[in-house]
Amino acid sequence: MSRFLLRRILLGLLTLLLVSIVVFAATQALPGNAARAILGRNATPARLAALTQQLHLDRSVFAQYFSWLGHILTGNLGISAATQQPVSQLISGRILNSGFLVLVSAIIAIPLSIALGVWMAVSRDKPADHILSTVTLALAALPEFVIGIALVLLLATNVSHVFPAVSIIPPGEHAWNALNVVILPAATLIIAVTPYIARIMRASMVEVLESDYVTMARLKGLPNRTVIWRHAVPNAIVPAIQVSALQLAYMAGGVVVVEYVFNFPGIGSALVDAVGNRDVPEVQALAIIIAAVYVVVNVVADVLTIVVTPRLRTAGR
Amino acid sequence: MSTPAITADPDPAHPVHPAAAPPAMRQRQWSVLLRGTLRQWRARIGLTIFVFMVIVALGGPLIAPDSPDQFVTAPNSPPSSQALFGGDSLGRDVWSRFLHGGSSVLGMSVSATLLGVGLGLVVGLTAAYIGGIADEVLMRIADVFMAFPQIVLALLLLAAFGPSVPLIILIVGLSHAPRVARVIRGASLQVVERDFVKAAEAVGESRSRIIFGELLPNVTSPLLVELGLRLTYSIGLIASINFLGVGLQPPKADWGLMIQENRLAVTVQPWGVLLPVLAIALLTIGTNLLTDGFARAAIGIDRGE
Numbered sequence: 001m002s003r004f005l006l007r008r009i010l011l012g013l014l015t016l017l018l019v020s021i022v023v024f025a026a027t028q029a030l031p032g033n034a035a036r037a038i039l040g041r042n043a044t045p046a047r048l049a050a051l052t053q054q055l056h057l058d059r060s061v062f063a064q065y066f067s068w069l070g071h072i073l074t075g076n077l078g079i080s081a082a083t084q085q086p087v088s089q090l091i092s093g094r095i096l097n098s099g100f101l102v103l104v105s106a107i108i109a110i111p112l113s114i115a116l117g118v119w120m121a122v123s124r125d126k127p128a129d130h131i132l133s134t135v136t137l138a139l140a141a142l143p144e145f146v147i148g149i150a151l152v153l154l155l156a157t158n159v160s161h162v163f164p165a166v167s168i169i170p171p172g173e174h175a176w177n178a179l180n181v182v183i184l185p186a187a188t189l190i191i192a193v194t195p196y197i198a199r200i201m202r203a204s205m206v207e208v209l210e211s212d213y214v215t216m217a218r219l220k221g222l223p224n225r226t227v228i229w230r231h232a233v234p235n236a237i238v239p240a241i242q243v244s245a246l247q248l249a250y251m252a253g254g255v256v257v258v259e260y261v262f263n264f265p266g267i268g269s270a271l272v273d274a275v276g277n278r279d280v281p282e283v284q285a286l287a288i289i290i291a292a293v294y295v296v297v298n299v300v301a302d303v304l305t306i307v308v309t310p311r312l313r314t315a316g317r
Numbered sequence: 318m319s320t321p322a323i324t325a326d327p328d329p330a331h332p333v334h335p336a337a338a339p340p341a342m343r344q345r346q347w348s349v350l351l352r353g354t355l356r357q358w359r360a361r362i363g364l365t366i367f368v369f370m371v372i373v374a375l376g377g378p379l380i381a382p383d384s385p386d387q388f389v390t391a392p393n394s395p396p397s398s399q400a401l402f403g404g405d406s407l408g409r410d411v412w413s414r415f416l417h418g419g420s421s422v423l424g425m426s427v428s429a430t431l432l433g434v435g436l437g438l439v440v441g442l443t444a445a446y447i448g449g450i451a452d453e454v455l456m457r458i459a460d461v462f463m464a465f466p467q468i469v470l471a472l473l474l475l476a477a478f479g480p481s482v483p484l485i486i487l488i489v490g491l492s493h494a495p496r497v498a499r500v501i502r503g504a505s506l507q508v509v510e511r512d513f514v515k516a517a518e519a520v521g522e523s524r525s526r527i528i529f530g531e532l533l534p535n536v537t538s539p540l541l542v543e544l545g546l547r548l549t550y551s552i553g554l555i556a557s558i559n560f561l562g563v564g565l566q567p568p569k570a571d572w573g574l575m576i577q578e579n580r581l582a583v584t585v586q587p588w589g590v591l592l593p594v595l596a597i598a599l600l601t602i603g604t605n606l607l608t609d610g611f612a613r614a615a616i617g618i619d620r621g622e
Contacts, residue, residue, distance in 0.1 A: 011460075018461040026477045134359060141605030143553030145560050146598050149576060149590060157584045253466020257557050271469070272561050275476040287465070287473045295464050 005303060012299040019291045020072070024065050027280050028057070051081070072288060078281035082274070087285045091270055093174070095289070098259070098266030100176055102251045105189035110244045113194040117201020117240065118233060124206055133202070136195035144254050148188040148261035156184065185262045189254055193247040201240040208236040238308050245301030252293045346537055353614030360610025366603030370596065374419025381416040385409065385570035393586040402588040405579050415592045417570040422559075422597070425486055426551035432490030433551075434544050437497025442528045442536070444498065445505035456502070459495030467492040467554055475563045485564050489554050493547045504539040505532050538615030545608025549601050556597045572597055 052058055059067075071078065077087035116136075120129045139147075156163050163184050176182075208214060209232055217231045259268035267286055274282035354360045382401070383389050390397065390404035397403065402411040440459070444452040462470070471488045478484055508514065509532065517527050533540075558564035559573030567574065572593035579589030 014457075015460055015464050019464050022461060022465075023473065026473050137359070137605060137609055138602045141549050141553075141601040142598055143557050143601065145557055145576070146553075146594055146601075149580065149594050150598075153583065153587065153591065153594075157587075250466065253468050256466070256468050256472070257561065260561055271472055272563070275472045275563055278476060280476075283473065283476050287469055290469050291465050294466060298464075 004306060008299055008302050012295050015295050016292060019295070020069055020288060021065070023284055023287045023291070024068060027284050028064065028068070054079075068284075072285070077285040080274075080279055080282050082277040082279040082282070087282050090282065091267060091286065091289075094265055094267045094270050096174060097264065098255050098268060100174070101182060101185055101189070101259075101264065101266060102248070102255060104182060105186045105193070105251065106244075106248055108186070109190040109193050109247075110197065112190070113197035113244075114201050114233075114237065114240055116194065116198040118205055118228065118236075120198065120202040121205030121209060121236075122228060124209075129202075133199075136198050139191060140195035140199070142192070144188060144192045144257045145261050147191050148184070148258055151184050151187055151191075152261070181262075181264070185258050185264045188258045188261070189251055192254055192258075193251065196247055197240055197244050200243045201236065204236040204239045205232060208232045211235075238305065241308055242301055242305050245297060245304060249294045249297035249301070252290050252297070256290075346534070350538060350541065350611070350614050354607070354610040357610050357613060359606050360613075363603045363606025363608075363610060366599050367607055370419070370600040370603060371423065373416070373596065374423040374600075377416030377419055381410075381413040383410040383413040385414045385417040386568050387413075393582045393589075395586065396588065402592060403586050405575070405586075405589045406582055411579075411586075411589045411592065414570040414575060414589075415572070415596070418572045418575055418593060419596060421482075421565060421569065421571045422552060422556055422573065422600070425482065425489075425555050426548060429486045429489035429551045429555065430493070430544065430548045432486065433493025434497050434540070434547050436490065436494040437543070438501050438533075438540065440494065441498040441501025442505050442532050445502045445509055446524070446528050446532060448509075452502075455498070459498055462492065462495045465492075467550075468557060471554065471558055472561075472563060475558070480564050480566060482565070485555060485558060489551055489558075492554075493550070497543050497547065500539055500543055501536055504536045508532055508535045538611070541611045542608060542615060545604060545611055549604040549608060552597065552601050552604065 057064070068078075075088065077091075079085070080087050080090055083090065116132065120132050123129045164181055214227060214232055217227045222231075255266055256268035256271055258264070259266045260272045263269060267289065271283065271286040271290070273279075274286060355364070386409065388408045389410045390400045390408050392404060392406055392408045394400065394404040394408070400410045400412065402415070405411050405414060440455055444455040465473070467489070470492050471485070474488050475484065514527060514531050517531050522530070555564070556573040559571050560577050562574075562577055565571045565574050567578065575593045576590050579586065583590050
């Protein structure tokens with residue numbers, strides 16, 4: 001198992017290294033790209049030259065890449081081209097806000113969707129199952145911004161005014177001190193990921209409920225509740241854990257659109273703004289951070305799968 | 318897998334026919350799959366919604382009362398006799414812009430899906446058949462592109478190159494390709510070891526003929542499911558890109574862009590947001606219900622429920 005773990009972590013690191021090359025190549029390595037992209041078409045030659053020097057675009061591509069990578073690894077994310085402030089200073093508070101948003105969403109969405117999945121499986125082929133299956137299938141199709149805007153229309157504007165439509169957090173404040181602005185973005189993320197986990201849990205649970213040991217447990221006369229929660233669920237939960245971890249990774253991308261819908265001050269809305277401003281250093285930093293989270297969560301998902309599956313746990317020995 | 322060591326002529330007494338399935342049977346595979354799909358009420362509803370939205374998107378411009386760029390009423394004005402669903406933030410007819418705004422979403426999504434699934438199919442089949450180092454390299458490349466959430470990859474590349482329609486199609490298609498390649502590779506790996514592939518190798522069929530003539534017909538079901546799934550995601554992704562304002566640019570009439578343009582005035586004039594949001598929701602839901610039908614038919618769950 002430790003060999004698998006090591007291999008998986010090394011592969012994750014290799015992926016991250018390749019990711020950094022992709023990010024760098026897309027934003028900076030293409031000739032004449034970065035400086036002109038930032039300054040626009042009618043930039044004066046003098047300003048172009050100044051920015052070229054600031055971003056070290058006059059050096060060779062390899063020199064640029066390695067000095068850029070070295071800076072990123074030592075936590076120096078560069079100077080924002082739009083505001084002339086250090087990128088790390090601009091985004092550190094936002095990373096905490098986004099992290100909080102994803103954490104709150106995951107803590108609610110995962111148990112909720114597992115419970116939904118169990119309920120659907122237990123009432124298999126009854127009306128509740130049919131309705132929930134169809135609803136989750138429909139919700140799984142919706143883009144996050146459609147869910148977000150629907151929630152705004154229903155809960156923040158025309159139908160009722162329960163929650164604020166935009167998540168304004170005073171500068172310097174953290175999201176956890178302004179909970180009512182977290183509710184709608186979190187609800188959007190929860191609605192976006194719950195269908196996937198619930199459907200996997202239902203499928204896995206249906207299979208387990210048909211197995212011999214569940215029949216055995218029932219024949220022993222154990223109460224239904226015990227059979228379901230003590231015998232069936234622990235065996236059915238592995239695929240749900242796996243897909244939960246994948247959904248957590250998916251949220252790293254999902255926050256981009258959701259934060260933009262609600263103007264939530266996190267890294268997602270920062271990325272959209274940075275793209276709009278053609279702020280190359282900030283786009284690079286944010287893309288690397290989001291990809292890193294994505295890679296790490298995927299590694300954790302793989303490791304968790306091994307840990308919770310006894311058959312796989314011993315296979316590597 | 319390397320090239321087979323069998324060089325002797327196949328036994329003339331037992332002519333080895335390399336075809337995976339005779340053409341008639343292949344056709345039956347398709348029709349069994351489609352009939353199995355349409356036996357489910359959810360898939361029928363999905364197909365109805367999907368066809369309806371395609372008609373709205375493609376036929377909309379023909380019945381639109383005004384041009385999408387014409388100023389016909391006051392900005393954000395409520396529904397009136399001049400404008401069925403009122404005016405948008407600049408005083409253009411919301412109904413006309415809605416009817417013109419679907420073809421871009423649909424056209425770009427279908428193009429990106431065909432590109433991504435086509436590329437993923439070729440890579441997946443090739444990786445499964447050739448195996449070895451080529452397989453390993455192709456799958457590692459796929460891993461790198463899967464290390465970005467699709468929307469982040471899109472934002473990164475659009476930031477670098479600026480927005481354009483072919484680029485958006487390319488980005489969305491390319492971001493699907495590794496995901497499709499994994500699924501198709503997985504499905505083909507089981508086929509590669511089967512006898513008819515060995516037989517085709519034995520009679521000296523070319524690699525490309527084996528890949529497209531023998532492997533491809535045997536991954537029909539996962540291919541169909543991938544097509545539906547990727548179309549659902551393409552619609553969502555392309556609408557999101559346009560909604561974020563980094564894709565199609567004004568004054569283009571497009572559902573994603575319309576939501577972006579009218580959302581600040583949503584309290585006074587909800588129609589400019591409501592119509593395109595509903596349209597995108599219906600289009601994705603219809604596609605997904607249909608895709609679920611394909612998937613259920615493929616694994617043999619086609620009871621009517």
